[in-house]
Amino acid sequence: MAPFLAILLATAYLVTAQTSTPVACPSIPASVNYVANPKLPDPFLPLSGTRITKKDQWACRKEEIKQLMYRYEFGVMPPKPSSVTASFSSNSLKITVSEGGKSTSFSVSIKLPSSGTAPYPAIIAYGAPSLPVPNTVATITYQNFDIAADNGRGQGKFYDIYGKDHSAGAMIGWAWGVSRIIDALEKTPDAKIDPKRVGVTGCSRNGKGAMVAGAFEDRIALSLPQEGGQGGAGCWRIADEIQKNGTTVETAHQIVNGDTWYSNDFKKYVDVVPTIPFDNHMMHALYAYPPRGVLIIENTAIDYLGPPSNYHCAAAGSKVFEAMGIKDYMGFSSNSHSNHCGFPSAQQPELTAFIGRFLLGKDSKTDVFKTDGKFTIDEKRWIDWSVPSLT
């Protein structure tokens, strides 16, 4: 084989297209030339500079966005470990992961639903669910801080395997654990969970975590990120402007100080956010292919969560779903209430609809995009690109 070809193969990323045929996508260059852009970057414009025109091309654009997010923001998601084994007894699923001569184990608890028939759909809850899980869906309780500590960088079972200096921040560690739970469910029919109908949820920092998990794990059928604010629903660029305008909000600059959630490399970019070749609307867009459901649940009454940023960022993300012909796979619901991580009944209809459609196979209507925020909604202020008609 010609040496240049070997190099090409070594650096290409394989992705699976909707047809299940693996497609080789080019890897991102070692140094990315990106002209600082104060608006939300065009998700349809790859680094090549030629806007995509076909739905198929989203597979490689998605891969490019993932690689960019790993490099700039989150740190790298390791490939599937060489061995994952599981055992199930008395509602506890024990998962053992081995890689590179190291191994670790963790357990999740499974609460089966009181009605329906096995194998059941399930929702993996970071910590514990902050929203009502219906009695037709199992709850899998995941202690994500054991996998990557919320306090103390490089601590937790993820780092026991990959080393404390691994580039991944806690958010990737948590998502990696979700992937291992699904690996385990796939090999453990005794657990009575259908691995093709698994959702994920979390609130606040775990709301960001739930958003990230489904963005990087295509086997998640539905994500229900709750009150994650900036880094979950919201975009870093808009958060910076809210802060500049005088309202305290969680910004990229603030988030890298003290918190373990992001890669250390993110620190290089948090004061020059417009030079980042993406924003979080492009993380929402990762759910558009292969198509999965995502309902962003936000709270308009808490300024720190950045309600206008959440709205505008999600509006930008939903344009990718629109272009892919699946606009109603992404929902946005922001409601004012004083209890952070409480779940108001006003948001129950959309929660029921999304769980119904994406976990219970019902034909429910999921066309939801709403806020009770009184802020100005000027889309052109953030979005200077149009929705292409992809063929």
Ligand SMILES: *[C@@H]1O[C@H](CO)[C@@H](O)[C@H](O)[C@H]1NC(C)=O
């Ligand atoms: C910041 O203030 C300007 C000027 O009033 C306004 O146009 C803009 O929408 C505000 N930005 C955000 C994100 O609220």
